[in-house]
Amino acid sequence: MVFRWQRGQAPCLELADFEIQPGERLFVHGPSGSGKSTLLGLLGGVLRPERGRIILQVEGRAVELGGLSDRERDRLRVDHIGFVFQQFNLVPYLSVLDNVCLPCRFSARRRQRLAGDERAEARRLLRALDLGPALEATPVTRLSVGQQQRVAVARALIGRPELLIADEPTSALDAQRQAGFLELLLQESAASGASVVFVSHDERLAAHFDRRVALAELNRAAALAELNRAAALAET
Numbered sequence: 001m002v003f004r005w006q007r008g009q010a011p012c013l014e015l016a017d018f019e020i021q022p023g024e025r026l027f028v029h030g031p032s033g034s035g036k037s038t039l040l041g042l043l044g045g046v047l048r049p050e051r052g053r054i055i056l057q058v059e060g061r062a063v064e065l066g067g068l069s070d071r072e073r074d075r076l077r078v079d080h081i082g083f084v085f086q087q088f089n090l091v092p093y094l095s096v097l098d099n100v101c102l103p104c105r106f107s108a109r110r111r112q113r114l115a116g117d118e119r120a121e122a123r124r125l126l127r128a129l130d131l132g133p134a135l136e137a138t139p140v141t142r143l144s145v146g147q148q149q150r151v152a153v154a155r156a157l158i159g160r161p162e163l164l165i166a167d168e169p170t171s172a173l174d175a176q177r178q179a180g181f182l183e184l185l186l187q188e189s190a191a192s193g194a195s196v197v198f199v200s201h202d203e204r205l206a207a208h209f210d211r212r213v214a215l216a217e218l219n220r221a222a223a224l225a226e227l228n229r230a231a232a233l234a235e236t
């Protein structure tokens, strides 16, 4: 699969084939600027590859993202993929509980999986992520960064999406809180059976996952750039 941000420029990503198993927790690492967020954008159908295919297994069907219209891709994303972004992207004027329930407002599929009781499930997730009832009605802007991160995880997991995509959600936490937060994220995603793709430049976090992969191992574009740099250095 090949992706470039601008025509005529070198590809940002040129990936060899790779697969993520259902329920597998994958850790992808690479230095800043190596294309981690770009990879997640492609997996989530927010970006389109120039060549190659991205196939998701949903409800026993193999769905190729490139074969869908924009609307179908949006629908697939909201029904089957949970995102945790670097900046969380919580809605500032909504309470904690309403932020967590938000995906269910847009997805009948997620509501169905919860038999329609999304507020009860939002509360269960918040408790599991160590956020007590006193916080439910609080506007998210009054939470600490660590609390906002956990709200973002609860929102991504509500309605049991098959895939959880997380983009450096621990970058603002100290080492001890990172470990606790990751345990919670992985426990909850395991409970809902979701596959997890988690990207970070911090390789210490890899031990928490089933499999780790360096983006450079997958990315021929990065490998080529590295070879060219090495060749240029050897010439000087």
Ligand SMILES: Nc1ncnc2c1ncn2[C@@H]1O[C@H](COP(=O)(O)OP(=O)(O)OP(=O)(O)O)[C@@H](O)[C@H]1O
Pocket (backbone or CB within 6 Å): 005, 012, 030, 031, 032, 033, 034, 035, 036, 037, 038, 039, 201
């Ligand atoms: N919207 C964009 N338009 C053009 N180029 C972009 C855009 N977003 C990212 N890039 C470029 O793509 C490359 C990979 O960026 P990306 O954000 O995917 O890296 P990253 O590994 O996630 O970095 P970080 O760890 O700093 O978040 C960089 O060279 C970046 O400049």
